[in-house]
Amino acid sequence: MLLLVVGGFHAVLAAFMLFQCMTKKAAPKYSPAKPIPDASQSKPATVSKERSEDDEKSRGGSLMNPVLEKSSQNAVHIDCTHTIVPAEIPESDQKSILKAIKRQKPQKGTTVVEKVPMIEKVVAYGTSDDITVVGSYLQIRRSERGSAEPTSSSSVSTEVTESLLAKLIKNGARQFPFQFDELVDLLTAATSCLAGESSLLEVPVPCVVYGDIHGQYSDLLRWFNLNGWPHKTRSVFLGDFVDRGSHGIEVVALLVALKLAFPQQMYICRGNHEEESLNKVYSFYEEVCLRFPSTLETVGKDGPVMYSHFKKLFMQIPLAALIGGRILSMHGGISPKMESVDSIRKIERPIDDFEVGSLACDLVWSDPDTDPEQTGFRPNLDREPQHGIGQLFAAEAVKSLCRRLGIDFIIRGHQAPLHGYALFADGRLMTLFSAPGYKGSTMKDVNMGACVEVHEDMVITIKQLKVSEKFRKNRAEDVERMKASRKLARKLREARDTKKSKTDSCTE
Numbered sequence: 001m002l003l004l005v006v007g008g009f010h011a012v013l014a015a016f017m018l019f020q021c022m023t024k025k026a027a028p029k030y031s032p033a034k035p036i037p038d039a040s041q042s043k044p045a046t047v048s049k050e051r052s053e054d055d056e057k058s059r060g061g062s063l064m065n066p067v068l069e070k071s072s073q074n075a076v077h078i079d080c081t082h083t084i085v086p087a088e089i090p091e092s093d094q095k096s097i098l099k100a101i102k103r104q105k106p107q108k109g110t111t112v113v114e115k116v117p118m119i120e121k122v123v124a125y126g127t128s129d130d131i132t133v134v135g136s137y138l139q140i141r142r143s144e145r146g147s148a149e150p151t152s153s154s155s156v157s158t159e160v161t162e163s164l165l166a167k168l169i170k171n172g173a174r175q176f177p178f179q180f181d182e183l184v185d186l187l188t189a190a191t192s193c194l195a196g197e198s199s200l201l202e203v204p205v206p207c208v209v210y211g212d213i214h215g216q217y218s219d220l221l222r223w224f225n226l227n228g229w230p231h232k233t234r235s236v237f238l239g240d241f242v243d244r245g246s247h248g249i250e251v252v253a254l255l256v257a258l259k260l261a262f263p264q265q266m267y268i269c270r271g272n273h274e275e276e277s278l279n280k281v282y283s284f285y286e287e288v289c290l291r292f293p294s295t296l297e298t299v300g301k302d303g304p305v306m307y308s309h310f311k312k313l314f315m316q317i318p319l320a321a322l323i324g325g326r327i328l329s330m331h332g333g334i335s336p337k338m339e340s341v342d343s344i345r346k347i348e349r350p351i352d353d354f355e356v357g358s359l360a361c362d363l364v365w366s367d368p369d370t371d372p373e374q375t376g377f378r379p380n381l382d383r384e385p386q387h388g389i390g391q392l393f394a395a396e397a398v399k400s401l402c403r404r405l406g407i408d409f410i411i412r413g414h415q416a417p418l419h420g421y422a423l424f425a426d427g428r429l430m431t432l433f434s435a436p437g438y439k440g441s442t443m444k445d446v447n448m449g450a451c452v453e454v455h456e457d458m459v460i461t462i463k464q465l466k467v468s469e470k471f472r473k474n475r476a477e478d479v480e481r482m483k484a485s486r487k488l489a490r491k492l493r494e495a496r497d498t499k500k501s502k503t504d505s506c507t508e
């Protein structure tokens, strides 16, 4: 019998107040790198079909969902928002990561666990208001030119990867001055590493699972600072690394550099945003073009060429993860084509654009169907109103799939619940979103980010990052800054192209 129990709002509040009274002095403190002891977007078939996560607060379930309150009792909510999780990497962590790169030590873990997952507690942490801002690149270039010298492109790729990881760690939460060749080497090495993995990753426990990051680099570093960096803490990512936020390049580069350095400790799944058509409509393609501008000197080493390397990498990213043999995880959700877990293993990669109707497409595009009248699956017209993309799956479909596949719990990303996570299908499915302060403007509607810590005995701790209005304002301003830079870059490009075509026509 499933024992997933999470508090409904009132039960939670009561439990929280009780807990606060009982354990005031025992509230857990933030400790850096402590190992575990114990919404998204629409498919732009045309841009006008775009629908933002902001419309989807209720989709994917919510803490206030009356269905969930029936099964709510025991999860304890702990307020640690007085504990500020920094984006800067503490020096002790920096040293221990760099040391670990040289000395690979596999962490113990269990691939198939007999116990049923159970959510035990939900802990909320605070953050500073600092974020990685567009343009911090220039400051770094001036002040750190000496320490971030380009690596020779003739170096063997493992050396490049290791030294680039070391530089990223040293650089902290600022924009990183990537050299074209070293980034290409990293992406190329990562592409072949991911190509060697199954489309269904088998992840041992303990581990920590993360939902969408969307270019929020400083928050990715916060999560690692809070939960432990991958040399100590096994980490699973459920896609949507890029678009929306301003530093998708840093997010992908750090994740794959960590993957190459600690392959048994990093598990990366693909989201619907790891795809060219979306990157061209949202921001990632332009982000790459902006950082690697086309000039006379950069012919063959500009944004479009760099993007093609990101694209090759995206096409090889695995599509789902089976955690402890009992928790199935993916970016979007389930599919009627999922006859067994083997159906996912059999998916062949590379995959370029997701083909509507394929299992791979359903895995990255589907959403929970919150219409209680519905059963089974129907085309996800919320994302693409003409033909649908992915599935809307009913609570009953989640339960019957869990029975058929012999799994207990599903974790997926793709939507942005207000509390960073939300449950569906009587607690059988969780939506998880790890980009805090991604939307909203007041404390009532600014979203929290969340991650899921799965312990060795399948006991689950949910950790949240709660941000301030100021943080959200900083992030919104940063996104606006990036948009303005993109617009300017586009104008310059157009002006140059016009000039060029005029020159060409004169010489004809």
Ligand SMILES: [Mn+2]
Residues within 6 Å of the ligand: 039, 040, 041, 240, 271, 272, 273, 331, 413, 414, 415
């Ligand atoms: Mn998504």
